Amino acid sequence: MEALDYHAEERRKAEFNLDEMKIVWAGSRRNYELSDRVARLVASDPVFRKDNRTMLTRKDLFKDTLRKAAHAWKRIIDLRLSEEEANMLRSYVDQPAFTDLHWGMFIPAIKGQGTSEQHEKWLPMAYKMQIIGCYAQTELGHGSNVQGLETTATFDPQTDEFDLHSPTLTSSKWWPGGLGKVSTHAVVYARLITGGQDHGVHGFIVQLRGLDDHLPLPGITVGDIGMKFGSGAYNSMDNGLLRFDHVRIPRNQMLMRVSQVTREGKFVQSDVPRQLVYGTMVYVRQTIVSDASCALARAVCIATRYSAVRRQFGSQNGGPEIQVIDYKTQQSRLFPLLASAYAFRFVGEWLKWLYTDVTQRLQANDFSTLPEAHACTAGLKSMTTSVTADAIEECRKLCGGHGYLSNSGLPELFAVYIPTCTYEGDNVVLLLQVARFLMKTVSQLGSGKKPVGTTAYMGRAEHLMQCRCEVEMAQDWLKPSTILEAFEARAVRMSIACAKSLGKFSNPEDGFAELSPDLVEVAIAHCQLIVVSKFLEKLQQDIPGKGVKRQLEILCNVYALHLLHKHLGDFVATGCITPNQGALANEQLRLLYAQVRPNAIALVDAFNYTDHYLGSILGCYDGNVYQKLYQEAWKDPLNDTVVPDGYLEYLRPILKQHIRTARL
Ligand SMILES: CC/C=C\C/C=C\C/C=C\C/C=C\CCC(=O)SCCNC(=O)CCNC(=O)[C@H](O)C(C)(C)COP(=O)(O)OP(=O)(O)OC[C@H]1O[C@@H](n2cnc3c(N)ncnc32)[C@H](O)[C@@H]1OP(=O)(O)O
Numbered sequence: 322m323e324a325l326d327y328h329a330e331e332r333r334k335a336e337f338n339l340d341e342m343k344i345v346w347a348g349s350r351r352n353y354e355l356s357d358r359v360a361r362l363v364a365s366d367p368v369f370r371k372d373n374r375t376m377l378t379r380k381d382l383f384k385d386t387l388r389k390a391a392h393a394w395k396r397i398i399d400l401r402l403s404e405e406e407a408n409m410l411r412s413y414v415d416q417p418a419f420t421d422l423h424w425g426m427f428i429p430a431i432k433g434q435g436t437s438e439q440h441e442k443w444l445p446m447a448y449k450m451q452i453i454g455c456y457a458q459t460e461l462g463h464g465s466n467v468q469g470l471e472t473t474a475t476f477d478p479q480t481d482e483f484d485l486h487s488p489t490l491t492s493s494k495w496w497p498g499g500l501g502k503v504s505t506h507a508v509v510y511a512r513l514i515t516g517g518q519d520h521g522v523h524g525f526i527v528q529l530r531g532l533d534d535h536l537p538l539p540g541i542t543v544g545d546i547g548m549k550f551g552s553g554a555y556n557s558m559d560n561g562l563l564r565f566d567h568v569r570i571p572r573n574q575m576l577m578r579v580s581q582v583t584r585e586g587k588f589v590q591s592d593v594p595r596q597l598v599y600g601t602m603v604y605v606r607q608t609i610v611s612d613a614s615c616a617l618a619r620a621v622c623i624a625t626r627y628s629a630v631r632r633q634f635g636s637q638n639g640g641p642e643i644q645v646i647d648y649k650t651q652q653s654r655l656f657p658l659l660a661s662a663y664a665f666r667f668v669g670e671w672l673k674w675l676y677t678d679v680t681q682r683l684q685a686n687d688f689s690t691l692p693e694a695h696a697c698t699a700g701l702k703s704m705t706t707s708v709t710a711d712a713i714e715e716c717r718k719l720c721g722g723h724g725y726l727s728n729s730g731l732p733e734l735f736a737v738y739i740p741t742c743t744y745e746g747d748n749v750v751l752l753l754q755v756a757r758f759l760m761k762t763v764s765q766l767g768s769g770k771k772p773v774g775t776t777a778y779m780g781r782a783e784h785l786m787q788c789r790c791e792v793e794m795a796q797d798w799l800k801p802s803t804i805l806e807a808f809e810a811r812a813v814r815m816s817i818a819c820a821k822s823l824g825k826f827s828n829p830e831d832g833f834a835e836l837s838p839d840l841v842e843v844a845i846a847h848c849q850l851i852v853v854s855k856f857l858e859k860l861q862q863d864i865p866g867k868g869v870k871r872q873l874e875i876l877c878n879v880y881a882l883h884l885l886h887k888h889l890g891d892f893v894a895t896g897c898i899t900p901n902q903g904a905l906a907n908e909q910l911r912l913l914y915a916q917v918r919p920n921a922i923a924l925v926d927a928f929n930y931t932d933h934y935l936g937s938i939l940g941c942y943d944g945n946v947y948q949k950l951y952q953e954a955w956k957d958p959l960n961d962t963v964v965p966d967g968y969l970e971y972l973r974p975i976l977k978q979h980i981r982t983a984r985l
């Protein structure tokens with residue numbers, strides 16, 4: 322018997338080859354096949370069930386997380402999965418866990434900042450999970466300001482050891498994931514002190530718990546920091562606190578790629594830039610951009626599928642009501658988010674390439690592209706996560722009342738996702754880093770130093786400052802060069818205007834602080850330009866499959882023109898376009914939405930998410946929403962009994978009070 326599919330008609334409308342689009346989304350046929358296989362493996366395994374987790378107490382949720390992590394590890398070993406497959410498996414398990422930090426930060430920190438001897442000693446144990454580690458940087462008093470950390474690591478030449486100490490309450494490590502209850506080790510960031518001199522913040526490998534009894538080692542106080550936002554969600558993670566009372570570690574546990582301390586206690590700064598101490602954050606910010614596209618795609622998939630099932634108003638002669646996806650307002654809220662998911666996917670792919678490139682250069686002692694890699698990872702992490710967090714909430718609203726049900730999957734997705742705007746660098750703080758980079762680039766424009774990479778457009782500032790947009794009809798906005806020039810002109814004009822305003826301050830730092838809200842806008846304009854330009858570059862590639870490239874062109878235009886519409890004030894105020902050209906862009910946008918409409922369901926099918934991973938009744942593949950909602954309601958523990966617990970103690974006395982009152 323053929324399976325019921327409420328979306329069958331929608332799927333028939335698609336004007337492109339879905340299988341080829343799935344490959345574009347996955348990045349390659351190989352990636353598609355790998356991720357499809359691993360996603361199904363997880364979905365079919367009862368241990369990875371997650372539909373009940375919002376009902377669990379914190380302790381039960383945490384134990385469930387440990388069970389899943391142990392089972393995942395067993396599957397990884399038994400099936401001899403590669404590192405890439407293992408990472409995929411953990412991400413499809415879809416439950417924040419200590420393993421994210423062990424594999425995502427502890428190991429990369431040792432790899433990036435350790436020497437080859439340190440790699441040889443620590444990495445084999447970490448890869449086999451004989452030790453489990455976390456990334457302990459943030460403190461109670463300081464997170465963004467890494468240079469303000471207070472934990473000290475004082476070298477003692479007598480014993481050839483460092484003495485780790487938390488001198489104040491605010492120096493307590495606070496937030497590291499996996500620290501609270503699991504990690505046996507941590508990379509701890511502390512101020513290095515030798516011979517009474519402070520050499521700033523460096524990383525140290527520190528054992529926290531006994532490998533036999535899991536008890537904290539002498540001098541170490543460690544625990545969980547408490548419940549976080551939402552039920553379920555990030556509470557599966559043991560974000561922790563940590564204090565040191567003169568804990569001793571051997572000298573060779575300082576990560577010594579960037580700087581060294583000799584046996585005599587001499588501090589040696591190698592020719593590697595000190596910013597490499599921040600290298601793990603650059604790596605993780607890059608992964609967060611790709612993850613943003615996944616989270617956004619997930620929310621959009623749920624909202625799109627539900628919008629095609631949900632009908633409201635407009636029944637004629639007893640016929641069906643209108644699918645809410647056919648309302649223009651629904652399309653104008655939903656389709657830009659769909660386009661953004663694809664845009665973030667492609668910029669994430671490009672950022673991965675940039676990161677790989679900078680890593681190879683660093684190995685060859687070429688540090689020239691490090692500032693750009695920092696600016697790109699910081700800016701794109703900030704922009705994509707802010708958009709995604711807002712988009713998940715928008716998708717909830719697009720699903721009306723049912724979006725607020727836990728089993729829509731959206732509340733939990735939101736709760737898990739939103740800290741991404743804060744961790745790995747507060748989004749505003751990171752945009753200010755991008756702005757610094759841009760202001761520096763502008764200040765060097767007259768010096769003959771040609772801007773390269775993502776700021777190459779600034780080298781054409783003279784043209785971009787006075788060029789005029791040539792759009793006369795709505796369809797003129799479909800020309801890639803017209804779109805690109807409008808975004809470049811807006812970014813360069815905003816940058817130069819800010820640089821000029823900064824020049825009016827006698828103290829540049831005062832100016833930077835005063836103008837920081839404008840500088841944030843400049844950074845956003847630059848990041849949006851990067852995303853638009855990388856989407857356009859993607860379209861230059863050979864993309865096989867009937868109609869696939871055409872759909873991507875439509876999505877790229879939707880992405881760019883919705884931004885133009887949203888930030889019309891910037892584009893018009895900087896004289897990049899006229900108000901009439903802005904209106905034509907909006908007209909074109911409406912036409913584009915009509916082209917997306919028949920393909921919408923297939924465009925979200927291309928994400929290839931299993932129902933398990935989506936975790937949403939509203940987004941399930943077959944669209945059988947109402948029956949599933951009805952069945953699911955009966956599974957709620959409140960429905961275990963017809964009359965609720967507490968009736969006799971609390972309800973009945975109130976309900977019966979009129980009888981007593983009447984008797985009085
Ligand atoms: C299998 C699993 C796969 C993936 C999972 C991955 C990960 C795990 C999952 C999720 C993550 C979960 C939790 C998150 C964990 C954390 O949150 S860890 C803590 C993160 N903390 C931060 O991000 C702190 C943010 N603050 C900073 O980064 C910096 O302090 C600052 C950049 C804001 C400022 O630093 P300062 O030292 O004060 O710098 P400055 O004076 O402003 O700048 C000096 C120069 O250095 C340049 N620079 C700054 N940062 C970097 C960098 N990272 N890389 C390269 N260069 C950098 C800056 O541009 C300045 O350059 P100049 O040329 O202008 O001198």
Ligand SMILES: Cc1cc2nc3c(=O)[nH]c(=O)nc-3n(C[C@H](O)[C@H](O)[C@H](O)COP(=O)(O)OP(=O)(O)OC[C@H]3O[C@@H](n4cnc5c(N)ncnc54)[C@H](O)[C@@H]3O)c2cc1C
Nearest residue numbers: 456457458459463464465496497498740743744745746749
């Ligand atoms: C779920 C979660 C997991 C985490 N995991 C880890 C982990 O594994 N390891 C770890 O070390 N840390 C971890 N952290 C800590 C995280 O990295 C920090 O919270 C983050 O870097 C932000 O720093 P903060 O908390 O000090 O924010 P603050 O800097 O105190 O920010 C507060 C406000 O001040 C503003 N602000 C701060 N500085 C400036 C400025 N210069 N200019 C303008 N505005 C400014 C910010 O925009 C924000 O609005 C985690 C945090 C969370 C929420």
